Amino acid sequence: MLLKLARQSLWNRRGTALMTLFSLTISLVLLFGIDHLRKEARQSFTSTISGTDLIVGARSGQLNLLLYSVFRIGNATANVSWATYQRISKHPQISWTIPMSLGDSHRGYRVLGTNLDYFKHYRYANGQSLQFKEGQPFNEVYDTVLGAEVAAKLGYKLGDQITLAHGVGAVSFSEHKDKPFVVTGILAPTGTPLDQTVHVSLEGIEAIHLDWQQGAPMPGRSISAEQALTQDLTPKAITAFMVGLESRMATFVVQRQINEFKGEALSAILPGVALAELWQMLSMVENLLLLITLLVLVAGLVGMMTTLLASMKERQREMAILRAVGAHPWYLFVLIQLEVLLLTILALLAAAVTLVITLWALQDTLAGSYGLFININPFSLQTLYWAGAVLLVSAMLACIPAFTAYRRALNDGLAIRL
Amino acid sequence: MTGIQPVTDKPKIPAIELKNVLFYYQTAAWQLSLPELTLPQGQHLFIKGASGSGKTTLLNLLAGIITPKQGEIKLGGEPFSGLSPAKRDTLRARNIGVVFQQLNLISYLSVLDNVLLSAHFAGLNKAASEQRARALLQSLGLGPELITQQAAALSVGQQQRVAIARALLTRPALLIADEPTSALDADNRDSFMQVLLEQAEACQTSVIFVSHDASLRRYFNQQLDMQHLAQGVQPCC
Numbered sequence: 096m097l098l099k100l101a102r103q104s105l106w107n108r109r110g111t112a113l114m115t116l117f118s119l120t121i122s123l124v125l126l127f128g129i130d131h132l133r134k135e136a137r138q139s140f141t142s143t144i145s146g147t148d149l150i151v152g153a154r155s156g157q158l159n160l161l162l163y164s165v166f167r168i169g170n171a172t173a174n175v176s177w178a179t180y181q182r183i184s185k186h187p188q189i190s191w192t193i194p195m196s197l198g199d200s201h202r203g204y205r206v207l208g209t210n211l212d213y214f215k216h217y218r219y220a221n222g223q224s225l226q227f228k229e230g231q232p233f234n235e236v237y238d239t240v241l242g243a244e245v246a247a248k249l250g251y252k253l254g255d256q257i258t259l260a261h262g263v264g265a266v267s268f269s270e271h272k273d274k275p276f277v278v279t280g281i282l283a284p285t286g287t288p289l290d291q292t293v294h295v296s297l298e299g300i301e302a303i304h305l306d307w308q309q310g311a312p313m314p315g316r317s318i319s320a321e322q323a324l325t326q327d328l329t330p331k332a333i334t335a336f337m338v339g340l341e342s343r344m345a346t347f348v349v350q351r352q353i354n355e356f357k358g359e360a361l362s363a364i365l366p367g368v369a370l371a372e373l374w375q376m377l378s379m380v381e382n383l384l385l386l387i388t389l390l391v392l393v394a395g396l397v398g399m400m401t402t403l404l405a406s407m408k409e410r411q412r413e414m415a416i417l418r419a420v421g422a423h424p425w426y427l428f429v430l431i432q433l434e435v436l437l438l439t440i441l442a443l444l445a446a447a448v449t450l451v452i453t454l455w456a457l458q459d460t461l462a463g464s465y466g467l468f469i470n471i472n473p474f475s476l477q478t479l480y481w482a483g484a485v486l487l488v489s490a491m492l493a494c495i496p497a498f499t500a501y502r503r504a505l506n507d508g509l510a511i512r513l
Numbered sequence: 514m515t516g517i518q519p520v521t522d523k524p525k526i527p528a529i530e531l532k533n534v535l536f537y538y539q540t541a542a543w544q545l546s547l548p549e550l551t552l553p554q555g556q557h558l559f560i561k562g563a564s565g566s567g568k569t570t571l572l573n574l575l576a577g578i579i580t581p582k583q584g585e586i587k588l589g590g591e592p593f594s595g596l597s598p599a600k601r602d603t604l605r606a607r608n609i610g611v612v613f614q615q616l617n618l619i620s621y622l623s624v625l626d627n628v629l630l631s632a633h634f635a636g637l638n639k640a641a642s643e644q645r646a647r648a649l650l651q652s653l654g655l656g657p658e659l660i661t662q663q664a665a666a667l668s669v670g671q672q673q674r675v676a677i678a679r680a681l682l683t684r685p686a687l688l689i690a691d692e693p694t695s696a697l698d699a700d701n702r703d704s705f706m707q708v709l710l711e712q713a714e715a716c717q718t719s720v721i722f723v724s725h726d727a728s729l730r731r732y733f734n735q736q737l738d739m740q741h742l743a744q745g746v747q748p749c750c
Contacts, residue, residue: 096629096633099622103621104621107621416613419576420634421607422606422634423599
């Protein structure tokens with residue numbers, strides 16, 4: 096009967112109840128949505144690179160090196176000479192290396208010059224290796240392997256020809272038009288910046304820059320694609336390289352040796368440590384966002400209490416009738432509490448449904464536009480804790496109108512004030 | 514007040530019994546005093562009083578919402594005013610029915626649920642109560658087609674009858690009616706009084722009827738005037 100009373104009373108005031116429900120639902124969707132995105136972003140972020148023990152580049156801060164080598168954000172300040180790379184990669188503790196040459200782009204997507212070790216050793220997420228959706232790694236100088244998103248967005252298929260542009264802007268005026276590349280492979284989606292990368296061989300990068308100097312074509316000197324193949328295409332420098340060690344134990348030793356390398360000023364960073372530092376910087380924004388969301392939720396809950404408190408006046412008759420038929424004042428207290436809990440539970444359910452639908456609808460857009468692969472299921476054990484906390488807070492706030500009902504019941508008795 | 518005699522010779526437990534009852538508010542300059550009132554089971558009492566004469570206070574006392582500062586109230590022979598608030602609430606649910614002036618019903622509940630409220634708080638068996646509620650409503654002229662409707666959909670006269678059904682569902686010793694006819698027209702008023710007393714007699718329930726309308730006096734064997742009880746009241750009008 097108590098539940099029936101609470102339910103029907105709410106239904107009787109469905110206009111205001113619905114608005115309250117609506118505002119609560121919105122704040123809950125915000126809370127759960129942002130919490131979920133936060134976790135997913137961190138997940139997606141930290142799973143970008145795995146299995147790599149060190150990243151080596153010209154001397155710079157570890158964040159800069161991490162950003163351009165892993166996230167394709169920003170640029171290197173200087174290069175690493177080929178000779179140095181060769182020397183370090185012969186270090187007895189080093190098991191494998193992946194050279195990386197950055198600086199060109201294709202329609203806004205970064206181009207990465209590398210070698211076949213990349214497809215062999217690069218790992219992401221929980222040590223997953225790269226998979227080909229179609230085709231195979233590059234064999235020839237003018238072959239290219241596209242990231243999943245590049246192929247999907249630009250509609251490329253195997254055998255298509257693309258030209259690379261100098262620089263990393265979305266629109267470039269200096270293209271390497273004379274040396275087109277042929278798509279030989281398309282990678283499966285990884286949910287990392289890799290999906291937005293065009294991969295070519297180091298030799299390919301070298302070939303398109305043969306007749307260039309200081310970032311511009313050399314006037315009066317043009318080397319055709321065929322002529323380039325006859326020349327020595329060994330790179331003179333690379334941007335950075337990834338290192339896999341024989342044993343993790345040696346990480347710090349090798350890192351120090353590289354940092355103190357005599358021939359050239361180099362930096363070796365631990366990707367995990369750099370990622371953590373980067374995430375810590377981002378987490379301030381993230382926490383601020385969460386705080387704002389929590390405040391929105393509090394506003395929603397306080398709004399619910401205001402509505403209830405306002406309705407107490409028009410419900411005096413209801414309370415007097417219940418008192419007359421024998422309801423104890425505590426019964427009225429519980430009745431109000433129950434109404435609040437009903438509203439909150441309804442809002443929680445509505446928020447859950449809305450969130451799942453929204454995530455499902457936005458999943459493709461997020462993956463496509465932002466490379467953010469989110470799980471549709473936003474629920475975890477922590478969500479339950481959140482929900483419990485929300486219920487607790489609303490029950491606490493509900494004490495205000497509930498206690499009003501209780502006190503009125505004691506004071507007014509059977510008097511019905513119209 | 515005095516001279517109330519049982520209808521039959523057989524001594525019965527009085528429905529309600531007040532002795533030396535005194536009540537006053539801390540803030541108000543008047544008091545309500547009732548040296549003695551005994552209402553035998555099945556007898557009815559008419560209390561005449563204008564608004565502002567302390568009627569509501571008396572009703573709250575009789576219903577056990579408030580307790581007297583002095584004196585004692587017994588309900589069905591049991592001490593009532595000395596009990597804890599929770600026990601008084603339970604006792605009220607079982608032994609006292611209340612019919613208000615108007616708007617007696619919770620508008621969003623169905624007619625049947627409104628009637629069953631009293632059984633719920635009295636802790637009576639639900640199935641049996643429902644059966645009795647249907648029968649009561651039927652005898653009050655409210656057919657089965659009406660009882661599933663929302664209370665707000667009924668006319669005022671019908672609503673007041675539903676209130677009678679709710680008040681009598683638990684077969685209480687006492688039914689308190691606070692100007693239940695003031696919102697009714699003359700025809701409705703007469704038929705209301707008729708069914709009220711008829712059904713109350715069927716349940717052996719004593720009715721305490723409060724009204725300023727002296728013409729209703731004729732339905733009752735006992736009368737009490739608020740003016741004799743309240744002291745220091747500024748009569749309105």
